[in-house]
Amino acid sequence: MNYWLVKSEPFKYSWDDFVNQGVGTWDGVRNYQARNNLTAMKLDDLVLFYHSNEGMEVVGIAKVVKEAYPDPTIEDPRWVVVDLTAVEKLPKAVTLKSIKSDERLQDVSLIRQSRLSVQQLKKEEFDVIISKAYEN
Template sequence: MRYWLFKSEPDTWSWDDQVAKGDTGEEWDGVRNYQARNFMREMAVGDRGFFYHSQTDKAVVGIVEVIAEAHPDSTSDDPRWDCVDVKAVAPFPRPVTLDEIKADPELAEMVLVKNPRLSVQPVSAAEWRRVCEMGEADPES
């Protein structure tokens, strides 16, 4: 299993919106960055990801699971753009803010710290465990 981080502006697509989709999940559509798209092409069903509220909260607020591998993005007629489907797994009991992540020396190399604008990014297993610990979330959920 690999780990990822998915960023979304809460006024566009929030954690509550994701939860409302239930087990059917939703496409992680609208990504128009080649690096982020390529990361989605690497994903496998069962991979886990952090759901990150960008812009306002700037915090990890939940855990999602990839439920469909990369396929054409339904919001584009351009065949270059793919997306995956994700479903909500569990909320973070305590959101973990970007400031907290940046302040933790164990997370200094995290892509979120080094390249905070990238909308879909990999997370190492050690980073996954540490952020889950900070948010009082079960890393196995």
């Protein structure tokens, strides 16, 4: 299993929008590294849903329900999408400030490549972020 983080601006597509949709198609990616990450996603991989710009926090867990296929929003075969579904809303959002302050998370792309919209995580990084959502 692989672990990922996807970013969305909540005023465009929030966690609640995603949950209400049921299955969300992760489209509109026009960065080659992010596209390569979408292509690498496999069925049932777990994905952290991050609100960017507003909030700047991980708010939920999703999973891949359909692997990469051509992006239906554009007639260019270089770009792909994946379908995700919500698994759970985190009991407490994990802020970017909290992630930046944790020594165990200093190598995550969220810090090192802050503009990348689809990022791979190590299992340990994923677990640390999830554990922060359950801290008192």
